[in-house]
Amino acid sequence: xxxxxxxxxxxxxxxxxxxxxxxxxxxxxxxxxxxxxxxxxxxxxxxxxxxxxxxxxxxxxxxxxxxxxxxxxxxxxxxxxxxxxxxxxxxxxxxxxxxxxxxxxxxxxxxxxxxxxxxxxxxxxxxxxxxxxxxxxxxxxxxxxxxxxxxxxxxxxxxxxxxxxxxxxxxxxxxxxxxxxxxxxxxxxxxxxxxxxxxxxxxxxxxxxxxxxxxxxxxxxxxxxxxxxxxxxxxxxxxxxxxxxxxxxxxxxxxxxxxxxxxxxxxxxxxxxxxxxxxxxxxxxxxxxxxxxxxxxxxxxxxxxxxxxxxxxxxxxxxxxxxxxxxx
Numbered sequence: 502x503x504x505x506x507x508x509x510x511x512x513x514x515x516x517x518x519x520x521x522x523x524x525x526x527x528x529x530x531x532x533x534x535x536x537x538x539x540x541x542x543x544x545x546x547x548x549x550x551x552x553x554x555x556x557x558x559x560x561x562x563x564x565x566x567x568x569x570x571x572x573x574x575x576x577x578x579x580x581x582x583x584x585x586x587x588x589x590x591x592x593x594x595x596x597x598x599x600x601x602x603x604x605x606x607x608x609x610x611x612x613x614x615x616x617x618x619x620x621x622x623x624x625x626x627x628x629x630x631x632x633x634x635x636x637x638x639x640x641x642x643x644x645x646x647x648x649x650x651x652x653x654x655x656x657x658x659x660x661x662x663x664x665x666x667x668x669x670x671x672x673x674x675x676x677x678x679x680x681x682x683x684x685x686x687x688x689x690x691x692x693x694x695x696x697x698x699x700x701x702x703x704x705x706x707x708x709x710x711x712x713x714x715x716x717x718x719x720x721x722x723x724x725x726x727x728x729x730x731x732x733x734x735x736x737x738x739x740x741x742x743x744x745x746x747x748x749x750x751x752x753x754x755x756x757x758x759x760x761x762x763x764x765x766x767x768x769x770x771x772x773x774x775x776x777x778x779x780x781x782x783x784x785x786x787x788x789x790x791x792x793x794x795x796x797x798x799x800x801x802x803x804x805x806x807x808x809x810x811x812x813x814x815x816x817x818x819x820x821x822x823x824x825x826x827x828x829x
Contacts, residue, residue, distance in 0.1 A: 504553060504759050506541075507582040508561040512759030514770060515553070515564075518798070521546045525582050528761035533770065533779055534793040539582035552604040554613025557633035563587075565604065565615065571595050577633045591634030596625060603654035605663025608683040616654070616665065622647055626683045639683045655706035655715030657693075657731040664735065666706075666717065672699045678735050692736040707758035707767030709744070710786035716740070718769070720755060724748040726769070730786050743785040772797070 506513045511528030518524070522543045526536040544566070551573075552565035561578030568574075571594045576584035595601075599617035602624070607614045612629030622644035627635035645667075652674075653666040662679030676693040677685035697719075704718045704726070714731035728744040729737035748755070748771060757770040766782030777795045780788035 504562050504757070505560070506562050506578040506584070507580055508559070508578065511763045512761050512767075513562075513582070514757050514759070514761075515541070515550075516797070517550065519546070521548075523584075527582055528759065528763065530763055532768075532781070532791065532793065533761040534777065534791070534795045536795055541583050551601040552615055554604040554606075554615075554629070556613050556629040556635070557631055558610075558612040558629065563633060565601070567595060567601070573635075575633045575635075587633045590632040591630075593635070596627070596638065599625065602651045603663070603665055605654045605656075605679070606661070607663050607679040607685075608681055609660070609662040609679065614663075614683065616641075616651070618645075618651070620647070622649075628683060637683075641684050652703040653706045653717060655717075655731070657706075657715050657717075657737070658733055658735040659712070659714035659731065666703065668697070668703065672697045672701075674703075676735055689735045692734050695737070704755045705758045707769075707782070708760075709758075709767050709782040709788070710740075710784055711765040711782070716786060718755065718758060720748075726755060726788075728786055740786045743787040746780060746788050746790070749790075 504512050506525055513528050514526040516524045523541040525539040525541050526533055527539060529537055547569045548566045550564055551567045553562055556563045556575055557577060563578050564576040566574050572592060573595050574592050575587045577587050579585055596617050598619040601615055602618045603616040604613055607626055614626050614628045615635055617625045624641035626639045626641060628637045630636055648670045649667050651665050652668045654663050657664045657676055658678060664676050664678045666674060666676045668674045673694060673696050675690050677687050678689055680686055700722045701719050704720050706715045706717055709716045709728050710730055716731050717729040717737060718726060720726045726746050727741045730740045732738060751773050755769050755771050758767050760767050768782050769780040769788060771778055775796055777797055779791050781791060782788060
């Protein structure tokens with residue numbers, strides 16, 4: 502899954518102003534900065550973006566919107582970097598009592614789907630359709646205790662189906678692997694289970710080393726970032742030696758991931774309240790800081806993270822960096 506709204510092979514970043522206006526920064530061979538900007542329209546702030554994915558399978562990323570009263574619609578990405586309101590083909594109410602947990606191609610049919618969860622812990626999947634809608638609800642399981650949260654999604658084993666990463670309140674992480682019927686192989690615990698200190702948080706996922714498998718990006722309370730590299734068995738290899746990167750003082754958030762320069766390695770967008778920069782991925786799964794920066798308004802917020810929105814709270818702005826930090 503990628504945030505390539507215009508289908509040109511470069512990932513893009515979507516911003517939304519507090520007044521509802523949407524702006525797209527398009528990736529290009531030189532990277533995300535200086536930004537190539539497209540004004541993509543506006544919608545009432547009563548509508549919130551709750552997911553992103555290629556729901557109709559046309560190679561362009563789309564928006565999944567939810568109204569404050571529970572209606573959901575999609576906007577389909579267009580070749581010019583804008584969006585077509587798809588309300589004529591798709592409008593419905595979200596499953597009663599459920600909230601979006603992840604977006605991805607869980608069944609491998611080339612269209613992205615939506616994973617929902619209710620307060621009882623029950624999971625359900627609605628699958629993407631050729632017209633950019635959602636249908637065919639699949640009940641995945643009875644219920645998962647609420648001591649477990651879905652913190653990320655991505656194709657961790659490289660089989661073309663999206664998987665989900667769970668984390669318990671104690672810090673234990675495991676993944677479930679997507680299957681062809683839209684459910685999950687839930688017995689990957691022996692391969693993927695790792696206990697991680699609770700001062701580390703999952704930020705997002707991306708294919709940072711370009712091997713065709715998604716990796717997991719972590720950050721700790723002192724703004725050190727590292728990644729875990731996905732393996733063919735659905736487990737992970739701790740890539741701390743190659744990927745550890747101390748964010749610059751004042752950069753309080755990693756806000757998006759994607760291959761913005763088209764080199765085959767996913768990159769990271771970092772920002773302060775008013776300045777944006779990028780860390781470029783490399784073949785080792787590490788990151789190289791760029792000197793390019795762009796100024797943004799405080800009211801602009803990245804509403805979509807490439808693979809999955811944070812489910813754990815991000816650390817508060819740090820006033821300094823520790824001399825040594827634990828590793829996930």
